[in-house]
Amino acid sequence: MTKKHLLVAGTFVVLLGALAVTESVLNQRVDAQEAGGTVRAPRFEVDPLWPKPLPNNWILGQAIGVWADEQDLVWIVHRGSATLADTEKALELKNGECCAAAPPVLAFDAAGNLVRSWGGPGQGYDWPSANHGIFVDHLGSVWIGGNGPGDSHLVKFTKDGKFLQQFGRPDARRGPPNAQGQPTYVGGSNDQQNFGRIAKIFVDPKANEAFLADGYLNKRVAVVDGASGKMKRYWGAYGNKPDDTPVPAYDPAAPPAQQFRNPVHCAMLSLDGLLYVCDRNSDRLQVFKPDGTFVREVFITRGTKASGSVWDVAFSRDPQQQYLYVTDGMNNRVYVLRRDTLEVLTSFGTGGRQPGQFFGVHSIASDSKGNLYTTETWEGKRLQKFVYRGIASVPRRHQGVVWPRS
Amino acid sequence: MRSVALIALVLLAIPAPALAHDIPDSAVVQAFLKPEGDRLRFLIRVPLEAMADIEVPRRGQGYIDLANADAALRAAAIVWIGRQVAIYEEGTRLAEPVLMAVQVSLPSDLSFREYETAHAHVTGTRLADDVDLYWEQAFLDASFEYPIASDQSRFAINPGLRTLAQRVTLSLRLLTPDGGDRAFQLHDDPGLVQLDPRWHQAAGRFVTSGFAHILDGTDHLLFLLCLVIPLRRMRTLVAVVTSFTAAHSVTLIASAYGVAPDALWFPPLVETLIAASIVYMALENIVAANVMHRWVITFAFGLVHGFGFSFALRDTLQFAGSHLLTSLLAFNVGVEAGQLLVLLLVVPVLNLLFRHVVAERTGTIVLSAIVAHTAWHWMTERGAQLLLFPAPALDAAFLLAAVRWTMGLVIAGGVIWIARILWPSGFRWTRETL
Numbered sequence: 139m140t141k142k143h144l145l146v147a148g149t150f151v152v153l154l155g156a157l158a159v160t161e162s163v164l165n166q167r168v169d170a171q172e173a174g175g176t177v178r179a180p181r182f183e184v185d186p187l188w189p190k191p192l193p194n195n196w197i198l199g200q201a202i203g204v205w206a207d208e209q210d211l212v213w214i215v216h217r218g219s220a221t222l223a224d225t226e227k228a229l230e231l232k233n234g235e236c237c238a239a240a241p242p243v244l245a246f247d248a249a250g251n252l253v254r255s256w257g258g259p260g261q262g263y264d265w266p267s268a269n270h271g272i273f274v275d276h277l278g279s280v281w282i283g284g285n286g287p288g289d290s291h292l293v294k295f296t297k298d299g300k301f302l303q304q305f306g307r308p309d310a311r312r313g314p315p316n317a318q319g320q321p322t323y324v325g326g327s328n329d330q331q332n333f334g335r336i337a338k339i340f341v342d343p344k345a346n347e348a349f350l351a352d353g354y355l356n357k358r359v360a361v362v363d364g365a366s367g368k369m370k371r372y373w374g375a376y377g378n379k380p381d382d383t384p385v386p387a388y389d390p391a392a393p394p395a396q397q398f399r400n401p402v403h404c405a406m407l408s409l410d411g412l413l414y415v416c417d418r419n420s421d422r423l424q425v426f427k428p429d430g431t432f433v434r435e436v437f438i439t440r441g442t443k444a445s446g447s448v449w450d451v452a453f454s455r456d457p458q459q460q461y462l463y464v465t466d467g468m469n470n471r472v473y474v475l476r477r478d479t480l481e482v483l484t485s486f487g488t489g490g491r492q493p494g495q496f497f498g499v500h501s502i503a504s505d506s507k508g509n510l511y512t513t514e515t516w517e518g519k520r521l522q523k524f525v526y527r528g529i530a531s532v533p534r535r536h537q538g539v540v541w542p543r544s
Numbered sequence: 545m546r547s548v549a550l551i552a553l554v555l556l557a558i559p560a561p562a563l564a565h566d567i568p569d570s571a572v573v574q575a576f577l578k579p580e581g582d583r584l585r586f587l588i589r590v591p592l593e594a595m596a597d598i599e600v601p602r603r604g605q606g607y608i609d610l611a612n613a614d615a616a617l618r619a620a621a622i623v624w625i626g627r628q629v630a631i632y633e634e635g636t637r638l639a640e641p642v643l644m645a646v647q648v649s650l651p652s653d654l655s656f657r658e659y660e661t662a663h664a665h666v667t668g669t670r671l672a673d674d675v676d677l678y679w680e681q682a683f684l685d686a687s688f689e690y691p692i693a694s695d696q697s698r699f700a701i702n703p704g705l706r707t708l709a710q711r712v713t714l715s716l717r718l719l720t721p722d723g724g725d726r727a728f729q730l731h732d733d734p735g736l737v738q739l740d741p742r743w744h745q746a747a748g749r750f751v752t753s754g755f756a757h758i759l760d761g762t763d764h765l766l767f768l769l770c771l772v773i774p775l776r777r778m779r780t781l782v783a784v785v786t787s788f789t790a791a792h793s794v795t796l797i798a799s800a801y802g803v804a805p806d807a808l809w810f811p812p813l814v815e816t817l818i819a820a821s822i823v824y825m826a827l828e829n830i831v832a833a834n835v836m837h838r839w840v841i842t843f844a845f846g847l848v849h850g851f852g853f854s855f856a857l858r859d860t861l862q863f864a865g866s867h868l869l870t871s872l873l874a875f876n877v878g879v880e881a882g883q884l885l886v887l888l889l890v891v892p893v894l895n896l897l898f899r900h901v902v903a904e905r906t907g908t909i910v911l912s913a914i915v916a917h918t919a920w921h922w923m924t925e926r927g928a929q930l931l932l933f934p935a936p937a938l939d940a941a942f943l944l945a946a947v948r949w950t951m952g953l954v955i956a957g958g959v960i961w962i963a964r965i966l967w968p969s970g971f972r973w974t975r976e977t978l
Contacts, residue, residue, distance in 0.1 A: 157951045
C-alpha cells in the first residue's frame, strides 16, 4: 500500500461519503414534497408516437367517440368530410394530394396500426347524418349513435362493417318548417320507439340492456333491449319523468336544474351496477341505479359555461373500478376522480395541439391494461393514447401535460 | 351415434387447411398445456373467422345457429387444430389428440385468462340457442387430451397454425406439475419450440441468436470496423473486443433482470448513443488520437450497446426456460464469436488494402470518414426521435436519481481500482498490448 494508494482510497471514501449525505438530504426533500402537494392516483404519460400515421392520405374529422374492446382494439368514430375545411380535403376535391376523410369507423391495434376502416351510408339502413359515440358490445357488435338534425335512431354493425340492426327511424322528431322554410325538430323524451340524437351507448352484458345517453335533442337516459331495441325504461335528471320544456341557460349560482340540459352526453354502467350520466352543459355527473333510481350527483369545475365540463366517463380497469376519468372539452383536461367519493384527485392536459394537449377533448375509453384513449372534436380532430404508469404520487391539483418521463 | 356420423361427414367434406379462403389480417390464439399423470390437456381458443372453410350453420343476419352448430364446430376443432398442432414428448411426436369438448364463446368472454376458468368454461354450459352472435365474432374453444408417458417429461410444440391468418400470435402457457407457469408468445411459424429446454438446448439457441444478431446489426458491425481500422494486430483486437463483450454482458444481463429504465425515452436514447459511439470512434481514427486506452472507451460504449442488445432479446427470452443466465451468457458468446469471425475476415482485407492500394493513414481517414458520415445520419435521425421527449425537470427527484447513479459508478470504479492493485497481472494487457 503506497502513499498514492492511500490518497486515492481516502478521496474515494470522502467522495462516497459526500454523495451519501447528498442522497440522504435529497431523499428527505423528495419525501417532504410528495407528502405535501401530491396524492396517490393513477399516473399517465402521453404516447407521442401512437397511433401510427393513417394510410391513403386519410385525415380525421371531428372525432366524437372512442371505445376499447375486449381484445384491446381501439375503435373511434369521427365525422369525416362534413367537418373538414376545403383546405384539409384537397384530395377529395381533386385540388391536390392531401387529404381525404378517412371512413367514419376506424380501429387501431395496440401498436397503433389501423386494422379496420369502414362506415358511411349504405343499403338497408340509415347511417346517421352526424354519427356520434361508438360502443362494441359483449357480442362483438358495433353500436353507433348520431346527433345530426334528423338522427332519432341508432345503428348496429359487425366488426367488419356488415349491417345488423337499426333501432328507431330517422326524422322521427321532425316538426313543421319554420318561417324560413327550414325543418324544425322537437324533443320527444317520452317516445317509446324513437330517440332524439343519441350521444353515447353502453350495453350491459349481464342483462343485454343498452343504456343510451339520449341526448342532444331528448333529455333522458333510455334503456332498450340489446337484441330487439324495445324500450324498457327511461328517466330524466334525478330520476324524474323527462320533460322537453327548454331549461334556462346554465347559471352556476342558480339551483340545479331538475331536468337534464342538452346534451345528455354519456351513460356508463360500472361493474357494481351504478350508472354515471354526463349532464354536460350543467357541469354535473349524476349517478343512478340501473332502474333509474337517483343516487347522487357531483359538479366538476362548476363555473364552466357554454359547452360545460362533464363530457364523457371511463372507468379504471382494476376489479373495483376505483377511479373515474372524466373529459372536459371546454377546459381541455381529463379529471381523475375517486369513484367511491367522487372527489377530484387530480387532472391532466392543457389546451393546445401538441401531444398530451387537447382541443375539445370529447370522448374517453380505457383498455385492459389501464391505458386511456381520448378523441377530440372541433378543430382537435385526433386520437391520443395515455400510457398507464400505475398508482403513484402525482400533483394533487392539475398536472398539466403528462409528458413521458420515466 | 348420429352426431359421430355427422362429424365424419363434415370431416370428409372439409379439405385440409389451405390458403383458399379470405384470410384475416391477424389472429390471436390463446392456449394452455397442462401435463397431468398420463395425459396432457390442451386448451385452445381460436377466432372462428380464421376457420372460414368451416360452414357453421347460421340464421338471420349471419348469427350462429347454436342449436345445430355442434358437429361443424367439432369438425373445425379437429381439422384446424387437432391435426395441425404437433406436440412432442422427449423428442417423439405424440399421436393425434382426442377432442374432449368444444364451445362457442362471446368475444367478451375472459375465461382464458387462467387455466382453471378456461377449463371450466370449455367443459361447462354452452351459450343459449337464442343468443345473436354473429359468426365471425365468436371464438371457438376446444379441449384436447394427449396420452403421455409421464407428466415429468419434457415437451415441445410446433403449432402449425400459420394458415389461420396473415399474422398469427399464439399466447401459450405451460403449467407444470410442480406449479410452474411458463408463458410463451409465438408468432406465425416459430418451428419446433422446446417448452422446457435443457441448458444445452437453451444455450445452443442463444449462441446462434447472438451470432446472427451481431452479423445482422449494421451499427454494431460499423462500431467494430472503427475499432479494427487502426488496430489490426489480432492479439490487441481480441483484447479490445473482449472488453466490449464484457461491458455489453453487464448491461444485457442487468436489463434481463429488470434494472434498465422502463421508459419510453430509453430505447431512443440508447439507439442515439450507439450511433454517437460510432461517430466518436470514427473521428478518433481520423484525428489519430492515442488509441492506447481504447479498451476503456470501448468498455464504456459496450455498456450502451448491451442495452441495445437487450431490446433485440426482449421477445426471445421466453425460450430460455429455467436457464435465463445461461441463455444470456450464451447470447454473449454468440456475439463474441460473430465479432471474431468479422475480425478474421476484415483484418486481412484491410492489411491487403493498406499494403497494395492505399497508404494506411489515407485509407484510415477515408474509411473512417465514410463510417462517420453514415453514423452521423443515424445519430441525427435517432436523436430527432429522442427529442420528441422532453428534457427531465431538474428537480429534487431528478437530482436524487443522478446522485444514486453516480454512487453506483463510483463504487464500480473503486472495485476495478482495488482489483488492479490486488491482481496487477490480470490488467497488464491494458498497458502492454495496446
